Amino acid sequence: MRIYATYNIKGGVGKTSAAVNLAYLASREGWKTLLWDLDPQAAATYLFRIRPRVKGGSKALVHGTRPFDAAIKGTDFANLDLLPADFTYRRMDLLLDAARKPTRQLARLLEPLARDYDVVFLDCPPSVSLVSENVLHAADTLIVPIIPTTLCTRTLDQLTGFVGSLEAHQPSILAFFSMVDRRKRLHRDIVEHLPAERTDIATAAIPAMSLIEQMAVRRAPLPVFSPRSEATRCYQKLWEEISGRHRSGGNRQG
Amino acid sequence: MPRGVREFTLDRSFATTGARAIEGPGASAAWPYLAGALHPRFQVAADRPLAVRRVWLDTFDWRLYRAGLGLEYISRRGFAELSLVTREGTRIVSTTRAMIWPGLSDTLPRGPLRERVAPVVGIRALLPILSSAGTMWTQCVLDSEKKTVARLTVDDGVVQSGTGTGTGTGTDIGTTARTDTTMTATALPTRLTVTAVRGYDGQADRIGRLISELPGISPASRSALDTALAAVGRKPGSYTSKVGVQLAPATPAGPALAGVLLRLLEMAEANVEGVIRDIDTEFLHDLRIAVRRTRSALKLAGDALPGDMAVRFTPEFRWLGQLTTPSRDLDVHLLGLQRTAAGLITAAPEDLQPLHASLVRYRVTERRSLIRGLRSARFACLTRDWRGALSGVVTAPDKATRRWAEHARQPVANLAAARIRRAHQRLVKTASRVTPASPDDDLHTVRKRGKELRYLLEFFATLHEPAIHRGAVRELKQLQDCLGEIQDGHVQREAIRALAARMVEDRAAPAATLLAMGELAAQLDAAASVAREGFAKRFAQFTSARNTQRIALLTKVAA
Numbered sequence: 107m108r109i110y111a112t113y114n115i116k117g118g119v120g121k122t123s124a125a126v127n128l129a130y131l132a133s134r135e136g137w138k139t140l141l142w143d144l145d146p147q148a149a150a151t152y153l154f155r156i157r158p159r160v161k162g163g164s165k166a167l168v169h170g171t172r173p174f175d176a177a178i179k180g181t182d183f184a185n186l187d188l189l190p191a192d193f194t195y196r197r198m199d200l201l202l203d204a205a206r207k208p209t210r211q212l213a214r215l216l217e218p219l220a221r222d223y224d225v226v227f228l229d230c231p232p233s234v235s236l237v238s239e240n241v242l243h244a245a246d247t248l249i250v251p252i253i254p255t256t257l258c259t260r261t262l263d264q265l266t267g268f269v270g271s272l273e274a275h276q277p278s279i280l281a282f283f284s285m286v287d288r289r290k291r292l293h294r295d296i297v298e299h300l301p302a303e304r305t306d307i308a309t310a311a312i313p314a315m316s317l318i319e320q321m322a323v324r325r326a327p328l329p330v331f332s333p334r335s336e337a338t339r340c341y342q343k344l345w346e347e348i349s350g351r352h353r354s355g356g357n358r359q360g
Numbered sequence: 361m362p363r364g365v366r367e368f369t370l371d372r373s374f375a376t377t378g379a380r381a382i383e384g385p386g387a388s389a390a391w392p393y394l395a396g397a398l399h400p401r402f403q404v405a406a407d408r409p410l411a412v413r414r415v416w417l418d419t420f421d422w423r424l425y426r427a428g429l430g431l432e433y434i435s436r437r438g439f440a441e442l443s444l445v446t447r448e449g450t451r452i453v454s455t456t457r458a459m460i461w462p463g464l465s466d467t468l469p470r471g472p473l474r475e476r477v478a479p480v481v482g483i484r485a486l487l488p489i490l491s492s493a494g495t496m497w498t499q500c501v502l503d504s505e506k507k508t509v510a511r512l513t514v515d516d517g518v519v520q521s522g523t524g525t526g527t528g529t530g531t532d533i534g535t536t537a538r539t540d541t542t543m544t545a546t547a548l549p550t551r552l553t554v555t556a557v558r559g560y561d562g563q564a565d566r567i568g569r570l571i572s573e574l575p576g577i578s579p580a581s582r583s584a585l586d587t588a589l590a591a592v593g594r595k596p597g598s599y600t601s602k603v604g605v606q607l608a609p610a611t612p613a614g615p616a617l618a619g620v621l622l623r624l625l626e627m628a629e630a631n632v633e634g635v636i637r638d639i640d641t642e643f644l645h646d647l648r649i650a651v652r653r654t655r656s657a658l659k660l661a662g663d664a665l666p667g668d669m670a671v672r673f674t675p676e677f678r679w680l681g682q683l684t685t686p687s688r689d690l691d692v693h694l695l696g697l698q699r700t701a702a703g704l705i706t707a708a709p710e711d712l713q714p715l716h717a718s719l720v721r722y723r724v725t726e727r728r729s730l731i732r733g734l735r736s737a738r739f740a741c742l743t744r745d746w747r748g749a750l751s752g753v754v755t756a757p758d759k760a761t762r763r764w765a766e767h768a769r770q771p772v773a774n775l776a777a778a779r780i781r782r783a784h785q786r787l788v789k790t791a792s793r794v795t796p797a798s799p800d801d802d803l804h805t806v807r808k809r810g811k812e813l814r815y816l817l818e819f820f821a822t823l824h825e826p827a828i829h830r831g832a833v834r835e836l837k838q839l840q841d842c843l844g845e846i847q848d849g850h851v852q853r854e855a856i857r858a859l860a861a862r863m864v865e866d867r868a869a870p871a872a873t874l875l876a877m878g879e880l881a882a883q884l885d886a887a888a889s890v891a892r893e894g895f896a897k898r899f900a901q902f903t904s905a906r907n908t909q910r911i912a913l914l915t916k917v918a919a
Contacts, residue, residue, distance in 0.1 A: 136455050136469075155507035180558030182500070182508040184455070187558055325506075 107220035110227050110348070111245035111277070115261070117232035120251040120284035122149040123318055123328075124341070125229035128249070130327035131345040133186035137224040140178065140187050144198075144241070145231040148191035154181045155325050156190050163194030167215065168201040174215055175222070183330070187223075199236040212240035213275075242269060245277040249348065251284035251312070254296035259304075266306065280351065282344055283311035310344035313337060391499065394512060394552075397570050398501060402563075404512070405500040412436045412496040414517060415461060416585050419484035420634060420643070422597040427480045430585050433459060433488075436496070444473050445583070452476060462487045462639045483695065485640040490588050492517035492548060501554075501567055509560040510567050513553040515584075518545045521592035546591045551584060552577065599630060601646050603653070603818045612761060613664040613775040614768035618753035620819045621657055624650045625747055636731050641691040644730075648688055651681050656815040661779050666756075666764040669749055676742045683733040689855065690723040696852075700880055707876035714873040718863050776820035781915040783813040791839075791899050796892075800850045803895070807843040810836060817914075824914050832910040835902050842891055842898040849888025856881045 110128070112121040125141060133139040143150040148158035156179050166172040178187050202208045216226060230241050242248070250265065252258040262281050269276050287293050301307045312318070315337045317328065324331045329338045395404040415433040418424045424431055428447030433440065435458060444452045454473040462485040468474040477486075494517030500508040520543055554571065556564030571577055582590070589596050605623045607616050628650035634643030655677045662670025697716055701709035733739060761769060787809040794802055814836055821829055860877050863869035869877075901907070 155505045157505075176559075178559055180560065182557075184453075 107216075107223055108225050108247070109216060109245045110225070110247050110249055111230055111241045112227065112249045112251065113230045113238065113241060113245075113265075114250055114252070115232060115234055115265075119232075119253055120312060120318075121232070122153070122229050123321060124249060124251055124282075124284070124312070124344075125227045126150050126153050126321065127327050127329065127338075127341040128345050128348065129225070129227040130183060130186060130329060131342060132225045132227075132349070133183055134329070135349075136185060138185050138187075138222060139225045139227070140189060140219060140223045141227045141229060142189040143191040143229050144195060144237060145191055145229055146193050146195040147231070148193075149322075150229045151188065151190040153321055153325055153327070154179075154188050156181070156188055158191045158193065160190055160192040160194075163192050164198040164201055165194065168198065168205065168211060170215075174218070183327075195231070195237075202236045202240060208236060209239045209243050212237075213244035216244055242272060242277060243275050247348065247351075248277050248279045250279060250281040252281050252307075253285050254283045254293045254300075254311075256292070258296070259300070262306070278351075279306050280308055280348060281306055282308040285314040286311045287314045308344055308347045310340055310347050312340050312344065391497070391514075393574065394499075394571060397574050398567060401570075402509070402567060403502045403506070405502055405508075407497065407499050409495045409497045410436045411493070412515075413491065413493050414515075415488045415491045416588065417461060417486040418489045419481050420487060420631075420639075421484065421599050421601065422489075423481050423484060424477070425585075425596050429477070429480060430583055431477060431486070432584075433461070434496075442468065442473055444476060446476065464640065483640060484642050487639065490519060490521065490585070490592070490594070492519040492588060494518055494548070501563075503563065509557055509563040511553075511555045511557070512567075513555065515548075515551045515553070517548045517588075519548055519588050519592055520545055521594065544592075548588055548591055551580065551587070601627065601649060603821065605819075605822065607772055607820065607822050609773035609823055610771045612764075612768065613661075613770050613772045614666050614761070614764055615754050615756065616772035617657065617661055617664050617775070617819075618750040621654060622747070622750045622754065624654045624657070625743065625750065628654070629743060632734055636734055638727065641695060644684060644688055644691060648681070648684050651677055651684065652811075653815050653818070655681060656812055657819060660783060660812055660816060661775060661819075663765070664767045664770075664775050666753060666761075666768045669753075673742075673746055673749070676738075676746075680733075680739070680742065683730060686726040687723065687730045690719055690726055693852070693855065693859075694719050694723065700883065701876075703883060704876060704879055707872065707879050711872040711876035712880070714863070714868055714870055715859065715877060718859065718866070718868050722862075772820070773823050776816070776823055777915040780813065780816050780820065780911070783809070783816050784911050784915075787813050788903060791902075794895065794899075800847070803843060803846050803892070807840070807847050810840045810843055814840065828910050828913050832907065832914060835904075835907045835910075839898050839902045842895055845891035846888050846895065849884045849891065853881045853884040853888070856884070 112125040112128075114121055122143075122145070125143075129139050129141040141150060143158075151158045160167060160177045162172045167174060167177065178189050180187050202211050205211050207214075212228075219226060228241050228245060230238055248265070248269070250262065252262060262279075266279055269279060283293075283297050286297055297311050301309045313336065315335075317332055317335055317337050320331070321328055328335070328341060332338055391404065398404060413435050415435075417431045417433055430445040432443045433456075434443060435441075440456050440458050442454045442456055444454075446452070452473045454469050454471050456469045459467065464483070464485050465474060465478040465481050468477060468486075494515060496516075497514045499512045501510040501512060503509050552571070554564055554568050572579060580587070586596070603620060603623055605620050607619070628647050631643045631647040631650070634640070635647055655674070658665075658670045658674050658677065662674070694716070697712060697719070701712045704711075767775070787806070790802075790809050791806045794806060814833070817824075817829065817833055817836070856877050860869060860874055863873070
């Protein structure tokens with residue numbers, strides 16, 4: 107089982123869109139895929155038309171009082187399941203903190219899912235918290251959407267430095283440019299030059315397109331309602347790059 | 361029934377009574393009816409019907425069915441999937457490329473489905489046991505959020521089945537030696553399946569309840585495979601390599617033995633086509649077992665057949681046995697090569713690659729002779745004449761039986777008891793003479809005596825008290841396993857030497873391969889020696905008072 111997490115400290119950078127579309131593309135290839143919407147805002151859950159509710163809330167999940175897999179819902183798509191968000195996730199930090207080995211709890215919960223799933227995506231809330239530290243311990247690869255600005259490399263370096271400081275498990279990092287506006291020279295320059303300089307940035311980039319925003323209206327992954335669009339092609343290319351890196355052994359930080 | 365799946369059968373008359381606008385065959389008329397029953401709580405999303413071909417797969421000896429597993433290959437335009445329903449009720453689905461059957465389990469896509477199927481089917485190929493062509497309508501049932509909570513599938517299919525003459529076993533699974541086959545099409549009952557999307561079992565239950573309240577729809581009592589088999593009058597699990605002929609103790613020995621031999625003939629014939637098509641190696645194995653059992657029956661009890669039947673047919677079955685030996689030997693080498701290669705210590709497994717290539721090449725040559733033999737007039741005459749002679753004995757009128765010799769007229773229970781007792785005595789006598797210094801040939805003789813006793817026990821099994829019979833066979837089997845390990849080690853060691861010489865002659869043996877083969881021969885020898893050390897203990901167990909008592913009870917009737 108391969109665990110990917112879409113992560114960034116900032117919000118509104120395209121984490122959920124990436125998680126939903128990449129999870130869908132993985133499942134379409136035949137991989138049994140689970141997407142865990144860890145964000146209490148429940149955007150991914152909404153996109154799949156699933157109620158943002160887990161019986162017993164995050165307490166039941168973390169304490170194991172209800173079977174973890176009983177909370178999983180099938181989406182409308184073959185091979186793709188969702189562990190929905192729940193508003194109680196906002197207090198998950200407190201529950202994790204009270205547990206033994208508080209940074210390893212998500213990894214522990216995900217372990218038994220290897221029987222059922224080939225690929226897991228974690229759609230993380232935008233923050234630095236105990237939840238995100240758990241995600242770093244659980245994930246094999248962090249998929250980091252970054253907007254091509256002058257400060258983006260600094261953000262990425264900070265994250266790389268933090269991951270490098272982890273004692274045991276260190277996930278590989280793959281950033282990709284998100285919400286790229288080709289009309290802006292700065293965006294064009296950064297997208298053109300930076301991937302050539304750094305191995306931790308994907309060559310595939312996701313454009314800023316209203317079509318991607320339409321996902322919230324259509325409540326479906328982009329390749330479902332716009333299979334031939336440029337944006338779908340970009341996500342497809344990104345997924346090929348991510349899964350290709352996994353097959354060739356992946357990269358560690360930069 | 362798989363978890364989260366509810367199945368119903370639709371009465372065919374439903375199509376004309378339940379729907380208002382009815383056009384087209386069965387399934388199409390069902391939708392308005394079903395949608396109406398689910399409204400307003402659920403909506404049914406429209407979809408197009410798909411032409412599908414469904415192939416139910418199993419091994420020739422029904423290993424999946426016996427293990428409570430059902431495997432289907434479902435193909436439609438540009439899409440194919442395999443669906444396995446397990447005994448615990450879970451369904452494992454795997455999308456796949458278009459596949460051609462028969463195929464071995466290692467051709468299945470990697471994943472949980474293959475992991476579940478492979479250990480059950482082992483080295484046997486998966487064959488189409490039945491196929492249907494029809495229309496599949498899948499419709500999504502949506503909740504108020506327009507989220508799919510369940511899928512409704514209506515299947516209308518026509519199953520193709522062959523009827524004809526040939527084997528007479530009723531065990532054909534697409535491949536047996538049917539000589540005069542005509543295909544008939546049988547319409548299957550329309551089947552409605554409600555499949556819950558994961559996490560929505562409650563809604564699927566509600567959908568199931570709403571549907572089951574409709575007239576013309578009743579819960580399915582059988583699996584789709586069982587329904588299809590019943591529709592074409594096919595009995596599942598009908599092929600087995602067990603003898604299993606029901607005998608009454610007082611039946612005259614001649615007809616009883618002829619009945620057993622007819623069963624062995626059916627078994628041999630059922631496997632011929634599989635051997636010729638090289639579907640899997642077990643076809644040849646089972647064919648050889650049927651021939652070996654026949655030869656043993658002729659040798660040990662052939663005098664119970666009237667006239668000179670045993671004398672007439674013994675040389676022909678010897679020919680048939682010899683015809684199959686070279687191919688089977690090569691099969692055994694190839695099947696064991698991967699395991700033995702993994703056990704090499706000095707040599708690398710890839711050093712044996714030239715040996716593998718040579719074995720494959722020799723096998724192609726040997727199979728040509730085998731197929732020629734099985735397609736020959738001699739084989740056709742043998743099976744035809746043998747069946748004719750045996751049928752004549754089974755159906756002989758009383759007037760004719762009076763002219764038979766005493767051996768043929770005696771009750772079969774007496775014949776069984778006397779022959780089993782004699783075979784047991786011969787085995788004990790031969791095995792008692794074995795010492796640590798005895799040559800390999802002596803142990804080979806013991807093994808042959810053991811097989812003779814085993815076959816007699818199998819032929820007459822239905823005359824015996826099952827528990828006593830099982831105990832006696834279990835002890836004998838353990839002794840046979842030990843003898844098998846000893847002899848196989850020696851025989852294979854000699855075969856490896858012979859192969860090495862042949863490969864050198866063919867200039868197909870690099871030095872590394874010869875060294876690896878040397879190590880292999882040494883390992884086989886060592887394994888045989890270890891097994892030989894255990895022989896005395898095994899034999900002591902076989903001749904224990906308890907087992908001797910079992911044999912005495914099995915042979916008591918003749919006293």
